[in-house]
Amino acid sequence: MDLSLSTRTVGDRTVVEVGGEIDVYTAPKLREQLVELVNDGSFHLVVDMEGVDFLDSTGLGVLVGGLKRVRAHEGSLRLVCNQERILKIFRITGLTKVFPIHTSVDEAVAATD
């Protein structure tokens, strides 16, 4: 299965809906998408991972890279994920402390910290 990406704007947030498998082959597409959004001035991103079937460390690396980029512009990168097998990867790598992880897009869009 390939990676699917779609973006939409909700208020001042840009929601990136990701589906399929994020691995060493497909992660560069996600990286391109995030870089493009930041270059176009979208600094508050919500990455919706509900449709993701598989995520590996390459995908984590891309998300961390995205976070670094938006933070350089005082922006934010929030994740939406309820799938235990995906959440587990964030936990074992300690990235739950790095990313705000929400249970719904609405919650992520409303969050301000």
Add this chain to the structure above:
Amino acid sequence: MATVELRFSALPEHVRTARLVAAAVARRAGVDEAVLDEVRLAVGEACSRAVGLHQSGGISEPVRVTLIEEEKQFSIEVGDEAPRSAPGDNAPGAGGDVDVEAEEDEMGLAVISGLVDDVEVTAGENGGSIRMSWPTMPPVTLLP
């Protein structure tokens, strides 16, 4: 003894194939269904790492995955041909973002060691390998 051996050109698009094959053989070997996600992820991480090492080292040999069914355990060995002068050393990089590559390599190993209890990482002059093992359930006896 090996039940299935897989060799693939060091290209990212083949890592998914290795994951699928490993999961299918693990299921057949009696690895618990609940653990198959971990097997899939761990073998993917090991293969991604090997592909990265081959690509950055300009190595044309394929990556080797050996799936070994034993009496009470199932093991996967992912071997690369990237020479290291000392354990833990990275293969000589062909430029590029060395920091990012090293970071991703470490993250892959972090995921593997977080997922798999029984893991052995070796590296030497002729390449390296990651060997991971999982317990298997006794085969289900079919009722007459």
